[in-house]
Amino acid sequence: MPQVLLRFFNAAGSETTSTEALANLVLQDPALSARILTAANAAAFRRGAELRSIKQSLLVLGTRMVRTIASCLLVQSAFQRVPGSDARDLAGFWRHSLLVAELTRGLAAELGFGDDEAEEAYLAGLLHDVGQLLLLGGLGDAYGAILARDPGEDGLSELEHAVLDTDHGAVGAWFVDQWELPSLMADAILFHHLAADKVAGLDRLGRLLWCAHAVCTAKLGSQRIGLQGIERLIGLDAARLDALHDAALSRVEALATALDVAKAPRQQTVPLRVALRLPDAREPPPVDKHDAALQAVTLPMTALQALPLDLSAVHGETDLLLCLQEAARILFGVRQLAFFLLQPQRQVLSAAGTGLGRGALQRLEIALDADGSQCARAALTRELIVASNVDGPEATPTDRQVARALGADSLIYLPLLASGALVGVMAFGVSPVQRTRLSGRSALLENFASVAAANLGAWRQMREREAQVAAEVGGRFVLQGQRVAHEVNNPLAIIRNYLTLISNDAAGGGSGSVQQADIAVLREEIERLSGIVTNLTFDTAAPVAPGGAIDLNQLVEAMRTVYEASLFGAASVRLELELPPEPVFASVDRDQVKQIIFNLWKNAAQALRPGEVVRTSLTAHVNQNGSMYASIVIQDTGPGLPAAVLGSLYRPLPTAQGAPRTDGRAGLGLSIVLALVERLRGSISCLSRPGRGTTFTILVPEPQRTL
Structure with missing residues (x-):
């Protein structure tokens, strides 16, 4: 519905729109819900269990991807709804889908379903006729002719079977299965036209959807079971069913009024209706005012101007490629897409991972050779190339490898050019039918490739500038x-x-x-x-080569000689050493270990009260994950650390609006300790309890033993 789509586009582009508000908007339209669920359950986004909630799906996709989907749907819808195309009246379909969804959720609440089950019931109702949209999109006028016969809701499935050897319930269930959602939702959609005498064998979601659909179709004069029969199935009397239906209808009518959705004709018994053009029609059908509004928003965008992304929010190149991949899937119906990005130093095209294809594709590199693959030829000629016979004898091994990885019969290679410079090549894996359809849309494909290349080029330039600025700032610090x-x-x-x-x-x-x-x-x-x-270079993160074997016993004893009086004596704090009689060797840099111990001693001396103790102990031959370490434990009897401090223990202490601290402490000690421990290829842990002191345990590698 263009009304819902326009609202979704505007809401997705607003920083003030909450996820809950956006989810409520998505749930007003079955096609939009299907898009969001499909995207969120794709392998590149889903982590763990399947997603059945629109709100969770939006959170998984993130603001950036949702905006991309909104822009692409708007562009796609505008191109599909230009004057002269078939006029599709979706008002009846939209009202019927939403009414069944509202009533299914109402029945679920009435019967005590949980919130998650109620939302699943709503989605099952919203998508129960999505197969009709798929059949109309795939078959066009051929399916429109079936709908034009207006056989009634129950008669539609029989007519579909007679002509197509399938029905919209089976097609919708197949589509839901592609999202890898629970099979019970697909089953409910599959069986919503089941004969009344077989409904009792369904699970409760299936019975719920069937009953909601039966109540709604009763109002269209097409039902095979009375409300009394429904009462026996779910235990609600006819009066209560009527009341729930009227409440659901009121919600749908209120929403339809707000969106200015026209009412369906009274005589229409099949919700989805198609006004077919007559062969001798001289005038194209009128464009709906909402379609006109949608075109007014979209067509001035010069095709794909809605696609450029907020690059400052992109976390990595893969993140950007995922957005472009989803855009291609929406705009062109292509599910398999790969990117080969130029590595100019080596003059090769390197596959960039987006979660598509088999693992081998992620390691594939294609040389820019005129006698090589069609992918390389597209890069060299800078022209769109269709490789339609990738299994033939003339196909190169590289093209066959790409086709196998994408699970496709044919390939479409699109060069990615940003300001005339080659960024890479985009490969669509397509079926013969898709290849034929997309061959007539080469201008739109090339426009999409241009936008994709501009985004990739701009992102790389931005990252190069950031690296240059970081290098300049680092150079000033070193100087x-x-x-x-x-x-x-x-x-x-x-x-x-x-x-x-x-x-x-x-x-x-x-x-x-x-x-x-x-x-x-x-x-x-x-x-x-x-x-x-x-060595003040501020590069504390870089690992260093292990030093010679040093005896930590001797090192700690020497440090006590220097610091016991000045550091601990001045604060009336006792320093106790528990050192084993045998040497404790470590393969570390001597000065860096001393700096670690000094920082921890200093922190303890400043935090403890007179008479409290700092105890330092050493242990040799500590086995951690099969590697041998020496242990340095520094334990105090002080008040312990607050929970808020433990949560950010190794970060520098904050300052007031960037002003220098006035207590003489920089707050850098523990951040330096952590950096030094990591440089020594060791580890550090802290245990602190209120009133029971704080213990730091540092593990540093021992010298490797030789046989």
Whole structure:
């Protein structure tokens, strides 16, 4: 219905439209509901169980994909409804579908169904005649002639069987099965014209839909069972059925009035009606005013101008390709589509994954060779190419591979050109019937390819600009780091020279080895600080090669010598070490492990009250997932961390509107610890309970043993 479609298009484009409001709008139209359910249950989107809720389907698709679907449906509808085409009166079909849906849901609520079951019942009612739309779309005037005979609701299925050897219930059930929805919904649609004496054997969803349909068709003068028979099936008396029907009808009429949907003729007993053109008609049938409004919105878009996407919201190239894939499916009815994007450095077309095709297609690369596949020829000639005999002896192995992966008999290759530059090639996998139909729409296909290429090209340019800006900003940080390193290393050099003089004096004066050891530890700390500043590149995420095997026992003892008095003594906090008698070796960078321990010690010393304890222990040979690690455990007896802090433990502390902190703390300690642990190919965990302290456990790799 153009009325619903226009509202959906406008609502989907509004930032203020809620998902619930959009779902309520979708549920007003069976064709629109079918589109949304089909898209959401596609392999590329569905995760886990099948989707039976329109609201959940919209959430899975996301705002961007919903807007794409709305735009494509609008474009498609405008091209199908130009003057001179068959006039299709959908008013009766729309009213009947919505009435059966409302009554099915009303019956479900009356009988105590849960909310999910009631929504499934509503969808079954809304889609129960969707097979009629499919037959009309596929057969056109041939099916229109069947409808024109107006055999009544019950007689329609018999007439369809006589002419087509199937009926709209079977076609609708087949279509629902394609979404991989529960078979009970498909069964309910399949059997909604079942003979009355066989209805009792249906499941309760099937009985519910059958009864709702029977009550509604009774008003059209076409029924085979009285309301008393329906009462026996579901346990509701005739008066209650009448009341539920009238309530459902009131809701449908209110909606029809709001949408300005014309009433169906009283004598019409088949809801879907087609006004066929006579062969000698000199004038085309008039265009409905709603169709005219739809065309007024759409045709000035120059065909596919509704398709360009909000690229800033696209999370990746695959995300963009999925939108284009869904657009192609709606506009052209093509379910199998592949993208081969140009890799200019190697001059190959590389398959880009969108969840279609077999796994082998995702690894396929096609050389830009004039004697190669039709795909390469489309890229080189920059022309649309139809490969119609992919199983023939002249077909290249590459084209046959693409066709097999897409499960198609024929291929249509469309070059993707953005501002004259080749972006790649789009491959449609089509049947012979689709190939014939699309061959007459080459201009629209090429327009679609142009829009697709423009989006891909613009997205890549945007990402290249972002990478360039990031590189420039990173370069400025590195330069600033080098300046800081130069300025800090000057006083460090003076301190280093001063320690050398003190060491020489101590040696000349005969001072003991203890003083010499203390000086050596201080010198090591100065060298560590100099190394940190010199390597100030802000690249803390890059892994480093393992260092030599170091003894963590010796390292922790040396750190206690330097920091016990200055860090813990000043705060009246005790530092306790629990070190095993044997060495604990780790294959790590010595300075980085010291920086990890120092940051955790400093945080604890600042957080604890006088008299509380920081306990550090080491353990060798910890087996985690088959790999051997050394364990560093730093545990305190403090108040513990609040839950809000634990939720963002390794992120820098926030500042007030970007202003520097005034408490002397940068809030970077734990974020640095995490980055350093990851660089060492280790892991870190935290256990903190209110009033019972905090424990950090760090695992770092041990040296690999040799046989």
